[in-house]
Amino acid sequence: NAGVTQTPKFRILKIGQSMTLQCTQDMNHNYMYWYRQDPGMGLKLIYYSVGAGITDKGEVPNGYNVSRSTTEDFPLRLELAAPSQTSVYFCASSPLEGKQYFGPGTRLTVT
Amino acid sequence: ELKVEQNPLFLSMQEGKNYTIYCNYSTTSDRLYWYRQDPGKSLESLFVLLSNGAVKQEGRLMASLDTKARLSTLHITAAVHDLSATYFCAGGLRGGGSQGNLIFGKGTKLSVKP
Numbered sequence: 001n002a003g004v005t006q007t008p009k010f011r012i013l014k015i016g017q018s019m020t021l022q023c024t025q026d027m028n029h030n031y032m033y034w035y036r037q038d039p040g041m042g043l044k045l046i047y048y049s050v051g052a053g054i055t056d057k058g059e060v061p062n063g064y065n066v067s068r069s070t071t072e073d074f075p076l077r078l079e080l081a082a083p084s085q086t087s088v089y090f091c092a093s094s095p096l097e098g099k100q101y102f103g104p105g106t107r108l109t110v111t
Numbered sequence: 112e113l114k115v116e117q118n119p120l121f122l123s124m125q126e127g128k129n130y131t132i133y134c135n136y137s138t139t140s141d142r143l144y145w146y147r148q149d150p151g152k153s154l155e156s157l158f159v160l161l162s163n164g165a166v167k168q169e170g171r172l173m174a175s176l177d178t179k180a181r182l183s184t185l186h187i188t189a190a191v192h193d194l195s196a197t198y199f200c201a202g203g204l205r206g207g208g209s210q211g212n213l214i215f216g217k218g219t220k221l222s223v224k225p
Contacts, residue, residue, distance in 0.1 A: 042199050042215030058212060090153060097142070099156035
């Protein structure tokens with residue numbers, strides 16, 4: 001099993017550009033999450049999903065959108081990138097009430 | 112609103128010593144998670160604590176949860192250098208769609224010196 005994979009690993013965006021961060025898991029987990037981690041800080045939840053077709057906002061959803069059309073995939077869309085979105089983004093998945101498995105992260109810089 | 116506070120934020124230990132990291136949360140939380148993060152790396156889930164009095168142990172790490180005191184602890188026994196990392200706790204809001212709405216502490220950066 002590959003676990004949780006994320007692409008790309010690094011990206012530089014100009015202000016106002018858009019992009020999609022990809023996340024795929026092969027563990028058949030119902031729960032998937034997107035977090036951002038700013039330097040020296042803990043993680044903040046952006047969006048999460050409890051199953052295909054179901055998504056909900058986390059602590060910091062503004063400026064982002066998600067979709068969950070399959071169990072495996074949970075892409076995160078950034079519209080009109082802003083410098084405040086410079087961060088490391090982690091995708092994670094988990095079974096119900098179980099440990100979360102994290103992807104390797106995407107380091108995004110918006111200039 | 113759930114707030115999660117860890118202390119200490121920085122901890123320098125000598126190998127062989129014991130120490131405890133504390134995680135306090137501000138309101139009712141029905142689950143508590145502990146994670147480890149190595150510099151520049153992703154997070155690794157360590158423990159999931161789902162009930163009052165829950166205790167879980169793996170190797171030199173032991174986590175416990177006291178929901179009445181709104182406190183979780185991560186106890187390190189006979190520290191070794193390999194335990195050097197940043198440790199995060201996270202609490203879940205009741206009714207948050209189960210595992211949704213996890214609120215993270217700022218992390219405890221642990222350095223174990225010989």
